[in-house]
Amino acid sequence: MKVSINWLKEYVDFDLGEKPLEELFSEMGFPVEEIIEFGDDQVFDLEITPNRPDCLSHYGIAREMAAFLDLNLKEPEFPLKEENKDAEFDVKIEDQELCPKYVARILEDVEVKDSPEWLKNKLKKMGVQSKNSVVDFSNYILFAFGHPTHVFDMDKLQGGLRIRKGKGEKILCLDEELREVTQDDLIIADLRAPVAIAGIIGGEESSVTFSTRKVLIESAYFNPQSIRKTSKRLGISTEASYRFERGADPEVPERIADVLASLISKYSGAKVLRGRIMKGELKEKREISTSREFIEKSLGANLEQEFFKNKLSKIGCKVEKEGKILRIKPPSWRRDLEIPEDIVEEIARLKGYGVFPSILPSIAQPQGLTTPIRDFRWSLRNLLSSLWYMEAMTYVFVSDEKDKFSGGEGNPLRLMNPLNKKEPLLRRSLILTLLDSVSLNLRMGNKGAALFELGKVYWEENGESREEEKLALIETGILLDKGWSREEPLLASFYSLKGTIEWLYSYFGVSLKFREGLHPLFEDGYALNFGNGWMGLVKRELLDIYRIDEEVFAAEIPIKALLNGKVASFRDFLKFPSVKRDVSLLFSLSTKYSEIERKISSLGIPILHSFFLVDLYRGKGIAHNKKSLTFSFVFRTEEKTLKSEEVEKALEDIVRTLEREFGAIRRRND
Amino acid sequence: MGNELESLKEKIEREAQGIKNQADLLKFKEKFLSRKKGEISLLFKKIPSLDPEMRSSFGMEINRLKKIGEKLLNEAEERIKGEKRSSIISERIPDPTLPGKKKIHGSIHPIARTSYEIEEIFLRMGYDIEEGPDVETEFFNFEALNIPKYHPAREQQDTFYIREDLLLRTHTSPVQIRAMRKRKPPIRVIAPGRVFRRDEPDPTHTPMFYQVEGLVVDKGINFSHLKGTLEIFSKSLFGKLTKVRFRPSYFPFTEPSAEVDISCPICGGKNPNCRICGGTGWIEILGAGMVHPKVLMAGGIDPEIYSGFAFGLGVDRTFLIKSQLLDIRYYYENRVEFLEQFR
Ligand SMILES: [Zn+2]
8 A cells, every 4th residue: 555645744733754654554544555656746565464454545544553553533625515416317226245234426517627746646656547627536536535436437337237147248447458257257237238246347439538527436335255256257356346345434435425416516516416316225234242351361460450452442442431341433444343353453563563572382292293204304314414315395386298207106197277377286206396406406507416305295186186195216427526525436326226115125124125116217228116106217209398418317206115114123242253255247238137136046055155246348349239247156054164065056057047037157267 | 224214304395385275285295194104294204214223313304393383384384274264354355445335314404403402591590391382372372461452463474364263472571471370480491393374485474483491489589590591591502602782672572571692603703704793793692571471360370469571582593503504494494414514
């Protein structure tokens, strides 16, 4: 709400500089968003919360200031001289609920002119273009007193006015847009067609122009929800709708009609016909019962006896005391005062929030419990950030095109009103949004990136929305150059990512078993499944959508898969020495390590404690369709020191089996 | 004879000085100290040919010479060992002022860290942590919080809708209702999490951000408790000297409602062009208030017996203030150059 300081001073006398004024507005609950200089005047743009439509005018703000500063509110005079001729027109409210009150006044012999400079000036400060000496005063009333009015060229109204719901008609509005009004909208119509969308915008056809001779003033009260519904449906918000949807003062339309008639008659030489055309009435009895005791208990402080009555009557409340009970009748413009807690706020606000004590509540049973998953997230963060992964946080929106790759459960959840029409879905895989960050990093000239995210995926199943927290890891390119710090560069790789997963699972004591599988995110033949987790080489087709040229490795694991790992049980130290033997074997290129591994394990050799891959070699000295694998075998037993013959025999068994099963050939390079 | 001994001693001393390595050491030992052919041993063989009265003194002289030889040999051996080690060390540590070798490591997102800091302050005050879903029903996000349909407050929070009755939560406040329905007073919870608003990204807006919600419900909770709690919190987070200001405001789910400002931790109000406070000296960090009786009822709590306060703050904004971040969109772009600044 824009407030001109000079205009404000027409209703209340004050002498405050910019800073103290800013502080005052802030203390009243209306923080200043901007101060605009206008020659000898300043316009403060105040943020008015939706519960205070009564402060959407200069008079309203002045009334509030008067209460805060204990000043007198000046009531401007608007003398009205009526003609010796009755105002008559056929006005009917067809929907009393949506239009509880409608007041009209009729003016004749109107000479529509250019507005006086002072008025043009005032409207300019409010950001409104001057039209003519009639329309401008209707706007003036809105900014001065907060109540929206409308003026019709009465000669264009056919037969009478009906306040009714729309019937699918079209109306050309003042902003030159053609709009259709339905039975969800309240309209003002003459006996032939709609002439205004009630409380929102007038019709072009019946608008007041320089050739208008006869004016009908509308000053009404409309149902806030109805105005809001129509304004939302039509996507149009005006100064009038903004005020009506927050709640106008239902008792003021009569007076406002008089004020506007007075102004038009004064500045456009019009004759005001006798009497108001009054339809509908709004009776309301709001009364709040509370007590000083309740208010003081709610605020945690005692206040002076007089303070309640004085301040409450300053803001227009009628207060009666009955024993300990305070019966409070709020003024018609304070739509927000309904329950005792509202009175508590008024008292606190008028007193100033700063004066109340600051006390810590005593805690009966202090607990300070966190959730297992929150603590677990931190273990993950610490672990992964001590490797080379950086934690990322990404938006959750993806396109249909990307979602096809997600491999997620159920159906995607679709937004009705996405920010970007191309990205209407909620992600079913974190990898899809992490790829945005990978793409950005590469475009910004980074040679690589390794990121992780802890976040949710979303989907729909049997009409229910579901969400699950996941951990995703993604790496690509060169993560660290070679140089003084490293002899070899650190490169993102399939096996580095796989090793990270192995480390995670072993750290949290969760058993891990990889299986080859098919997943839409990953290239066929380069995807591994482990429980509910997946990892692999991201599909080229998907990377192309993100314009990523590098190869990208990614993994996604439901967090709950990592929870509840087992505490490792103690294994006694070795009593007898173990024996280690390295063996190199030639295999066909297509032989899978996992098959070799399974075969060796299936032999069930009791003294074979463990074995692992030491080296993979291809190239010089080896046929192009072969690879050389070097294994380390560790033999040990709990009972005795192993004899060399026992070890050799076991080793022989293994080699023979591999030769037989895979056509392997043992290499002897010693 | 005396001359012969004297010249041998000089020779031994001279050659001991010339020992440079293991080979020289062996050569020296062989030449002078070997039992069979060593020059000192050879002198012993001359004893029988001497006058009997000369023999014992000559023998003592030779022994003395032998001790000198052995001592020089030991010294040379130590010297060579030392030289060898220092040459190895100087190869391994050519210059102690060279830079250390960088450790490979990643980073934790500043939003996660800031949320953690906030959570820890309340955990120590005895609050429990609650979490709620991101995809929320219209009831929990609005209705139960006293924001009925066509309420202007709904417009202030532009909402992502999935269906008419299903949406991305616009604040962490629905967790208030969930916590009240799950627990019995006294209730003290905080609820951190992601929230969504349909805002076009710009330097001060993102369509997703993080909040921490707080709720206290008990008998006799009043406005002064709200003030006390948030004052302690603000000072814990921004420093003991921080000043805290409460201003009237409006939220449909609290009555009275307040906005909480802190004194600018960057300029203290002294810089009229301060990027963080805009020269006002105050920064808004929290929205708060006494829980509205309708909200207590929606949570299944009798407002005649219990009262409470609630508050919510933006994690993104909190870190923005602390770090003087220029553009809030950086949080969700995840550029390495950004993330590595906040290890
Ligand atoms: Zn500042």
